[in-house]
Amino acid sequence: MSSGLLNTAPRPLRVLMIEDYEEDALLLQRHLGRSGFRVDALRIETAEALGHALSGDREWDLIIADYTLPGFGAREALELMQQRGIDVPFIIVSGTIDEVSAVNAMRAGAHDYVLKGHLERLIPAIERELHDAEKRRERLRTERELQLLQQRFSATFNQAAVGMAHTTTDGRFVLVNQRLSELLGVPVDRMLALNLKDFILPSERDADKELYAELVEGRRTGYRSERNLMRHDGSVFPAQLTVSLLLHGSVGHDVTESSVLWVVEDISARKAAERETSELMQRLINSERLAAAGRMANTLAHEINNPLEALTNIFYLLDKESLTLAGQELIAIAARELDRVGHITRSTLSFYRKMPGRTLDLQTLLTEVVQLFQSRATQHQIHMDSFYGPGIDQTGYDPALRQVFANLVGNALEAMETSGGRIRIRARIRDGHAVVTVSDTGHGIDGANLQTVFEPFFTTKGERGTGLGLWVTRGIVEEQGGTLQLRSATRGKYRGTIVRITLPAAGVREPAVLVN
Incomplete structure (x- = not known):
């Protein structure tokens, strides 16, 4: 007697019976009911009826089929199920099947066979196949869930706004998303042959050495740092690196593997x-x-x-x-x-x-400045010469320009105090403007400082300078409606500095050019 007889709560069982004798079908239902099942059965005899039953709304737990029916049988039923991709336990219950036919039916897809004269084997076979079917369905559900998770991971990974990569612990790329490929300027398929270290500036590759060692050893789960990364074309950009350790294990195995997740964000x-x-x-x-x-x-x-x-x-x-x-x-x-x-x-x-205040002409202003610095120039063996073109003595400007010329001549003297040299001061009227140039043969201004010499408090004179001279000088010139240009060289034939000041000279007639 089956243990199912003791079950006080009958289990539902939806059975599709392929049987041409109604009496045999009823006896099978009675046998299943006495074994603890609440049977919901449908008997069919043709392939067409089987097709309707399999395509309907009802889901079947079990199919019991006689081996041979007039024009139809278990082999044809199995073929139809396989065509439709249906996985339902299929047990042959027949009084005429021989062992060879049973084996062939099993190879064709039947799960078991039972002779009608030995139904004591039917219930254990059903129990086993229902259990196996549930395991297959569970495996399919798990596979579908894994596939869905992989699809979600792939979508998130590849469409992320930041660069992402999985690497081995020695830095070799295993998985790279599209954003990181764009950031580094290398196609994704080529990235897999490279190492993350290839893109970190050589001077910074060992900067996180201790942190990375702690990460790989499992003493920390992650860290964050800022590094300069180098693209494939050689250009460099600042990036924030978020580094995490990933552990991978197999079910039933003690061996675990680790990889590293890198999140790379361009912080330019x-x-x-x-x-x-x-x-x-x-x-x-x-x-x-x-x-x-x-x-x-x-x-x-x-x-x-x-x-x-x-x-x-x-x-x-x-x-x-x-x-x-x-x-x-x-x-x-x-x-x-x-x-x-x-x-x-x-x-x-x-x-x-x-x-x-009163106004002074340029010639007077320049002459006063030359006289002021003449003795100092002579003391340091510096020759000063000046030339004033026609009309310069007819100009009128704020005397504050005296400070401008004094600053420029003073700077020129300081550039030649230890070596001697020459200072040239020129003033002329040209195109309705007064143009004054102060040039020297001193040591010149380094190219790296040319962009900053006019900034307040910038000085190359150490404690001797305030860094305000040229800044104030340009401010006074611009206040007078003029412009100041500076050119300098530290070596070569034209070593020294030339400063050109252009001022409006309204009302002053430009001297005529005599033609012979």
Whole structure:
């Protein structure tokens, strides 16, 4: 007796019976019911009926078929099921099948066969095949789920906005997504023959050596770093690398393998924004430093102006006294120098507020500057020569330009104090503009500094320089509506520096060109 008889909760069983004798079908249903099944059965006799039964809404748990029916039998039924790809336990129950036919039927796809005179084998066969069928369905479900997961992984991996790759622990690429291929400029299929180290700058390849060793040894699950990566064409871009360790194991095995997941993000835009922020902060700091310097200069100008006024009055009174010619000449020189110092203080005061003042022609301004530095030039064996074209003495400019020319000549002298040389000062009227050039044969300005010499607080003179000279110089020139150009070389025949200042010369007639 089957153990199924003791089951108090009958199990549902949907059975499709291929049987031409209704009595045999009823006996099979009775046998199944007594074995603990609640049978839902349908008997058919033809291939057409089998086709309708297999294509209907009902799902069958089991097919029981007689081996031979008039014009139809188990072999034809199995062929039809295989054509439709149906996997349902198929058991032959027949009173006439011989062993050879049974074996051939099993090879054709039948799961088992039972003789009608020995139905005690039927229930164990059904139990076994139902169990095996459930395992096959579970395996199919698992395979479908794995396929779906693979599809989702593939879609996520290949359509990610950041570069992603799986590598071996020694860095060889195993799997690469499209974004990383684009970032590095190498097709995906060619990437698999390369190593991640091939794209890291040689100077940075060992930067994360200790972190990576801890990752591979399992002492950390991941880390993040910023490195410069090199594309296939040699260009370099900053990237953020997120590195994680992946462990792979097989069910029932102790052996595990590991790989490394790399997430590569191009952070060029972020770095550019950081540089802009840094530059903005530096400009703000410089602005504050300039404001502080201006306030200090303003205070000093006020403090100096009062004693200067007293000295000017004293020299004025001395000039009225009876003095020798030499004394009178010294008083005149001192008065001129005091007047120049007073002009400097007034110019400093006008740094923040424009003060109306007299105008001077370029020739006078340049001559005063040459006289001021002449003795210093002679002392250092530096020859100064000047040339002023027609009309230069008819111009009129703010005396603040004196500071411009003094800064330029002073810089030229400092460039030649240890070697001697020549300073040339030229001024002429051309195309409605006054053009002044100051050139020297000094050591020149290094090309790397040419773009920054006009920035505030930039200096190559160490503690001797404030870094404000050329910045103030250009500011005064631009305030007068002019432009300043600088050219310099540190070697060769034309070593030295040339500064050209172009100023509007409204109302000054350009000298005519004489033609013989």
